[in-house]
Amino acid sequence: MTDHRNLQSDLHLIGSAQRKIEGLDKATGRALYTDDISLPGMLHGKILRSPHPHARIVSIDTEEALALAGVHGIVTGRDMPTTYGIIPWTPDEYPLCVDRVRYVGDGVAAVAAVDEETAVRALSLIHVEYEELPAFLDPHEALAADGSSPYVHDARRPGRNGNVTKKVHLEFGAVDERLDASDVVVEGEYFFEGTTHTPIEPHCAIGHWDGVSRLTVWSATQVPHYLHRELARVLDVDPARVRVLQPLVGGAFGGKSEPFDLEFCVAKLSMVTGRPVKILYTREEVFYAHRGRHPFHMRYRTGATRDGKLTSVDAEIVLDGGAYASFGLVTTYYSGQLLCAPYHMPAYRFDSTRVYTNKPACGPKRGHGSVQPRFAFEVQIDKLAEEVGLDPMELRRRNFIGSHTRTVNELRVTSNGFLECLDAVERASGWKERFRELPFGRGLGVAGSTYISGTNYPIYPNEMPHSAVQMQVDRSGRVSVFSGASEIGQGCDSLVAYIAAEELGVPLEHVRVMRGDTDFTPVDLGAYSSRVTFMLGNAAIDAARKLADQVRAAVARHWEVKAAEVLLAGGRALWAPDTERQMPIAEAFNLAEAAFGTLGSTGWYDTPKDVHGDYRGGTIGASPAYSFTAHVAEVRVDVETGIVEVEKIWIAHDCGRALNPVLVEGQMEGSAYMGFAEALMEEHVFKDADHGRAGLHNAPSLLDYRIPTSLDTPELQSLIVESIDPEGPYGAKEAGEGPLHPSIPAIANAIYDAVGVRMDRLPFSPPNVWRALEAARAEGRLGKPAAPGVREGVAGGRPSEAVAAER
Amino acid sequence: MRPSTQIVRLSVNGDPYEVGVPTHFTLLEALRYVIGLTGSKQGCDKGDCGACTVIVDGRATLSCLTPVWEAEGCGVVTVEGLASPDGPHPLQDEFDRNGAAQCGFCTPGILCSAAALLQRSAAPTRAEIREALSGNLCRCTGYAKIYDAVEAAAARVAREPPAGRAGERA
Numbered sequence: 001m002t003d004h005r006n007l008q009s010d011l012h013l014i015g016s017a018q019r020k021i022e023g024l025d026k027a028t029g030r031a032l033y034t035d036d037i038s039l040p041g042m043l044h045g046k047i048l049r050s051p052h053p054h055a056r057i058v059s060i061d062t063e064e065a066l067a068l069a070g071v072h073g074i075v076t077g078r079d080m081p082t083t084y085g086i087i088p089w090t091p092d093e094y095p096l097c098v099d100r101v102r103y104v105g106d107g108v109a110a111v112a113a114v115d116e117e118t119a120v121r122a123l124s125l126i127h128v129e130y131e132e133l134p135a136f137l138d139p140h141e142a143l144a145a146d147g148s149s150p151y152v153h154d155a156r157r158p159g160r161n162g163n164v165t166k167k168v169h170l171e172f173g174a175v176d177e178r179l180d181a182s183d184v185v186v187e188g189e190y191f192f193e194g195t196t197h198t199p200i201e202p203h204c205a206i207g208h209w210d211g212v213s214r215l216t217v218w219s220a221t222q223v224p225h226y227l228h229r230e231l232a233r234v235l236d237v238d239p240a241r242v243r244v245l246q247p248l249v250g251g252a253f254g255g256k257s258e259p260f261d262l263e264f265c266v267a268k269l270s271m272v273t274g275r276p277v278k279i280l281y282t283r284e285e286v287f288y289a290h291r292g293r294h295p296f297h298m299r300y301r302t303g304a305t306r307d308g309k310l311t312s313v314d315a316e317i318v319l320d321g322g323a324y325a326s327f328g329l330v331t332t333y334y335s336g337q338l339l340c341a342p343y344h345m346p347a348y349r350f351d352s353t354r355v356y357t358n359k360p361a362c363g364p365k366r367g368h369g370s371v372q373p374r375f376a377f378e379v380q381i382d383k384l385a386e387e388v389g390l391d392p393m394e395l396r397r398r399n400f401i402g403s404h405t406r407t408v409n410e411l412r413v414t415s416n417g418f419l420e421c422l423d424a425v426e427r428a429s430g431w432k433e434r435f436r437e438l439p440f441g442r443g444l445g446v447a448g449s450t451y452i453s454g455t456n457y458p459i460y461p462n463e464m465p466h467s468a469v470q471m472q473v474d475r476s477g478r479v480s481v482f483s484g485a486s487e488i489g490q491g492c493d494s495l496v497a498y499i500a501a502e503e504l505g506v507p508l509e510h511v512r513v514m515r516g517d518t519d520f521t522p523v524d525l526g527a528y529s530s531r532v533t534f535m536l537g538n539a540a541i542d543a544a545r546k547l548a549d550q551v552r553a554a555v556a557r558h559w560e561v562k563a564a565e566v567l568l569a570g571g572r573a574l575w576a577p578d579t580e581r582q583m584p585i586a587e588a589f590n591l592a593e594a595a596f597g598t599l600g601s602t603g604w605y606d607t608p609k610d611v612h613g614d615y616r617g618g619t620i621g622a623s624p625a626y627s628f629t630a631h632v633a634e635v636r637v638d639v640e641t642g643i644v645e646v647e648k649i650w651i652a653h654d655c656g657r658a659l660n661p662v663l664v665e666g667q668m669e670g671s672a673y674m675g676f677a678e679a680l681m682e683e684h685v686f687k688d689a690d691h692g693r694a695g696l697h698n699a700p701s702l703l704d705y706r707i708p709t710s711l712d713t714p715e716l717q718s719l720i721v722e723s724i725d726p727e728g729p730y731g732a733k734e735a736g737e738g739p740l741h742p743s744i745p746a747i748a749n750a751i752y753d754a755v756g757v758r759m760d761r762l763p764f765s766p767p768n769v770w771r772a773l774e775a776a777r778a779e780g781r782l783g784k785p786a787a788p789g790v791r792e793g794v795a796g797g798r799p800s801e802a803v804a805a806e807r
Numbered sequence: 808m809r810p811s812t813q814i815v816r817l818s819v820n821g822d823p824y825e826v827g828v829p830t831h832f833t834l835l836e837a838l839r840y841v842i843g844l845t846g847s848k849q850g851c852d853k854g855d856c857g858a859c860t861v862i863v864d865g866r867a868t869l870s871c872l873t874p875v876w877e878a879e880g881c882g883v884v885t886v887e888g889l890a891s892p893d894g895p896h897p898l899q900d901e902f903d904r905n906g907a908a909q910c911g912f913c914t915p916g917i918l919c920s921a922a923a924l925l926q927r928s929a930a931p932t933r934a935e936i937r938e939a940l941s942g943n944l945c946r947c948t949g950y951a952k953i954y955d956a957v958e959a960a961a962a963r964v965a966r967e968p969p970a971g972r973a974g975e976r977a
Contacts, residue, residue, distance in 0.1 A: 029846020
């Protein structure tokens with residue numbers, strides 16, 4: 001007798017711990033990444049890079065390099081004189097610089113040779129004459145520039161400052177009036193240092209022009225579709241002749257989400273030499289390629305009533321963009337647009353300006369554009385709680401925006417599990433007993449956040465679906481899924497397999513996923529903006545249910561029952577009223593093929609388009625659903641050295657539904673880790689003329705840049721919250737970026753709980769913390785802050801007795 | 808001028824190889840680009856990330872910092888050699904089961920460090936695991952699932968030692 005308790009409409013596989021379909025390949029060394037691929041006759045390429053942060057290219061002489069034995073081809077900017085950019089309105093870079101270099105590391109020429117050593121030797125034989133130009137390294141200086149020396153990019157209109165990439169000023173409600181009428185106004189100035197992704201796999205690409213008509217490029221990219229488009233446009237090849245293959249990607253985090261110089265160079269060099277060409281970045285090149293977190297200079301004014309209700313928020317932000325636009329237009333909007341939940345803001349204004357500087361371009365890093373303002377804002381909230389004498393958990397609850405509502409900037413919020421997140425971290429961390437109660441030097445801090453599950457509008461305007469899959473079933477009982485989504489470690493290839501198995505009732509091992517090839521998979525826009533689970537998941541459900549309907553109809557006709565009574569589960573088709581009546585799934589597929597012909601379906605997902613504000617920029621930040629997160633961090637601060645040790649982070653995340661809790665926890669832990677790393681350790685900074693060569697990266701190695709090792713990383717505890725979103729696949733929302741955000745402010749707020757010192761500038765490295773501790777000591781502010789509600793009579797609320805007691 | 812080459816005899820995963828490589832080649836380059844064992848990864852090429860870690864005579868070793876001639880006469884085991892004909896090494900299986908490999912690029916190196924650890928310490932504490940893996944950077948997981956996987960594998964190895972070559976000497 002078959003156990004049919006769970007065979008009805010329950011989920012069998014979705015929601016439970018499953019292995020990834022490529023997991024064992026990764027654990028046995030079989031998994032292929034781009035650099036693992038070698039083609040017959042393949043040449044190796046290298047890119048010559050600018051030693052100057054800002055210079056005119058006077059001349060490039062490649063003759064001597066070309067004459068070197070083993071060199072097969074050299075290309076320069078003049079061979080690819082078409083600008084590109086991931087955002088269609090800001091194409092401001094060439095594959096190789098044509099007449100001007102804009103950062104140390106900007107590419108000027110590329111060589112293909114029989115091996116890497118020969119290519120490197122050839123680079124030293126290319127003679128470039130530069131005319132150096134004054135460099136802008138500081139965003140405020142770049143903003144104040146008057147045109148007396150060339151801007152980083154020429155002004156688009158006369159009289160404009162060419163160093164300004166983008167300005168956004170948006171205002172919702174009576175901001176000034178409400179601030180004036182507020183009982184309390186907290187003002188703060190914050191600085192978020194730039195950080196970079198550092199995937200362990202360096203960028204790598206292989207180009208192969210077949211000599212007649214077809215260009216194939218393998219690349220470690222997060223966006224094969226955009227790469228496809230840009231390769232065709234820049235190299236002037238019919239897109240129908242371009243094929244992009246995406247092997248498994250060894251980490252990305254936003255760092256591989258636009259085309260890079262190497263992809264154009266391998267393609268062009270292959271066209272020039274007639275042979276396949278591979279380029280693998282050195283680790284140093286990865287640091288210079290960057291496109292990581294923008295440094296943000298931020299000022300916030302946050303108003304509230306005496307009982308802690310937010311009244312008005314005013315923000316001014318300067319984004320240090322580096323040499324090119326990258327995703328900067330979006331970053332500039334995101335810097336303000338994504339702050340309007342999980343708290344209700346009656347009025348909000350932000351004024352954001354992105355500035356070009358002569359440093360590697362910044363772009364999207366996990367939590368694109370919203371990690372920086374979230375840090376500042378959640379610290380502001382903590383200060384506000386202190387000011388009005390409330391527990392910061394309670395203050396956050398009081399301002400909860402709710403579910404199925406609109407934000408002040410008119411973004412539509414559907415499901416919202418933020419309160420459950422707060423409850424979960426409060427309980428797990430022992431907050432009620434321990435906040436403000438731990439001994440001096442130890443502290444707890446809380447922070448919350450929200451993030452998008454993809455964006456409602458694509459990067460280039462079009463009306464087509466955001467994600468699609470094709471699915472077919474065959475006579476053996478197997479399901480084949482064709483997915484164009486980008487597997488970068490998050491598990492999206494497995495996701496479509498889980499969905500196919502769930503909906504069609506086949507065992508997981510009978511699902512094959514064909515992936516990563518623009519020749520035979522439908523378009524998915526890429527692995528960015530936390531869009532994949534939501535959009536690909538819905539597309540896969542759509543495709544699978546179309547097939548399942550056909551299979552059920554054929555079986556029902558065979559059994560002479562209603563189609564709605566046929567279940568597909570556990571490798572069988574079953575009749576719900578009496579599950580004794582059943583057949584192997586392969587037999588069901590055969591009945592369906594006999595009834596309907598060869599079985600294949602397409603499924604797709606398109607976003608809601610009418611759920612945003614009617615103002616310029618109102619579509620940016622509009623997402624089909626928002627995730628919510630709360631963290632509590634526990635720290636230990638050594639007041640003598642400034643060393644902060646994060647002992648534990650409790651991570652509660654509303655992911656809608658955890659389709660595979662193991663993978664969701666992995667995203668939560670990885671995100672919290674990455675936020676922790678930015679809080680304490682990472683600085684993507686450059687030398688100025690007083691400290692070496694201007695524009696040189698301060699630490700372009702994994703040793704010096706310092707990403708956390710196993711010994712540095714705190715204990716992480718994941719607490720999944722499921723709000724079951726009405727539009728998500730099985731109710732799911734994103735999990736890959738949201739849980740990064742609160743790490744940083746939670747740690748800052750925990751440092752305050754530990755020693756009474758505010759850290760408003762990142763990172764909280766020993767020198768920075770030590771300086772803040774010294775300043776506090778000099779002013780008598782060092783000490784355990786008072787507990788909420790017991791601040792009466794304590795001017796400033798920061799008793800200094802604790803220091804004395806501690807010594 | 809072309810770099811001068813040399814013939815090096817290597818034992819990798821129990822197989823003998825005789826490779827002609829430039830004198831400056833590292834063990835990693837010989838494994839990946841000459842022998843064709845691409846499981847070991849290059850993440851930095853200067854010993855910072857640990858993705859190239861292999862086991863040389865029972866010790867976790869950075870193959871990107873090891874001149875290829877230094878491995879001559881040693882028993883080299885790479886991620887491809889951890890499995891036995893009967894199936895994956897318990898570490899490999901537990902990495903898969905616990906979600907310890909996200910992008911998977913650091914995984915081969917971490918597995919080799921962990922396998923070397925299990926050779927010298929059958930039931931490592933979490934502190935010992937953290938110490939043993941501190942030369943392997945992972946950018947995806949926050950290490951939490953990796954510890955879970957190593958602990959689960961250690962428990963299994965204690966019950967039934969694998970037949971693989973992790974501890975093999977030349």
